[in-house]
Amino acid sequence: MNSKRQQTILILTIAYFLIELIGGLHYRSLALVTDASFMAINITGQLIAMYVARIAGRLPTKSNTIGFERAKVLSGLFNGILVGFLLFYVFADSYNKITHPHPLEADKILAIAVIGLAVNAYAFFAFYRHSADINMKGALLLISNDALGSIGVILSSLIIKFTDLYYIDPLTAIIIGLLVAYPTYFLVRDSVHILMEGTPAKIDPDKVEKFIHRNFSDISSVKDLHIWGLSPEKIILAVRIRTNGNTYDRAAMKMMKAHLLREYGFSDIYVELYEEEHRKEPSGDLTRDFV
DSSP states (O other): OOHHHHHHHHHHHHHHHHHHHHHHTTTTTHHHHHHHHHHHHHHHHHHHHHHHHHTTSSSOSSOTOOOOOHHHHEEEEEEHHHHHHHHHHHHHHHHHHSSSSSOOOHHHHHHHHHHHHHHHHHHHHHHHHTTEEEEEEHHHHHHHHHHHHHHHHHHHHHHHHHHTTTHHHHHHHHHHHHHHHHHHHHHHHHHHHHHHHOOOOOOHHHHHHHHHHHHHHTTTEEEEEEEEETTEEEEEEEEEEEOOSSSOHHHHHHHHHHHHHHHHHOOOEEEEEETTTOOOOGGOOOOOOOO
């Protein structure tokens, strides 16, 4: 995303956060304060996303030979954990406000929420085009949460305005929290799965192995096949392949990698290739190539 646009979104978000927080405390609206709390995490998430977008593109170093791609995953995980902590506060405070409701100025709360929805809508469409990136996905999740919060506050304000059912305000805060909890779970789950070197959900290792056997007749066995992702966009394959002993063709191996890349979209492929007749793997038959 263009850095200037990201900075503009951040400034608008900070400005609205201050308006919403002050308004929520002044008018004693838990739904508004809850939405402001998610907005604060949204700001934190955007700052992290901006920083991570800068460092993720750095070249590998001696101390980080793989590079900094995982920073995106850590950013997504951190944002999810922040939301999780906030949910505990929201649910606890909502219970107290439902059992002891107090009058609210619905018109003023409604006006603040409408401004918030406009800010969130602008930010959402700006981030949506980059949502495949798990770093931006974390920031987009926070923005989506804020937008849902603003919609919830608008609806609750209208209900309170015409019915004087003041417990609707904390009830709205609970609904906002539940809507936020669902996507947050998947963000945290996916981030942890990547950090644990899990196989990406869209790739089946058994199908990869069958693909290799089916397309290359000189292969007798596929061993130690490992698939993992540095991030959702950067998936790596490492495999040991035993040939039938009749051939050792580098061109065929290059073709194999090209086929795997085209079929599964791996960003890097590492292959150890050795022949059936060798019980020990001779250094001369070992290849480790990058795609």
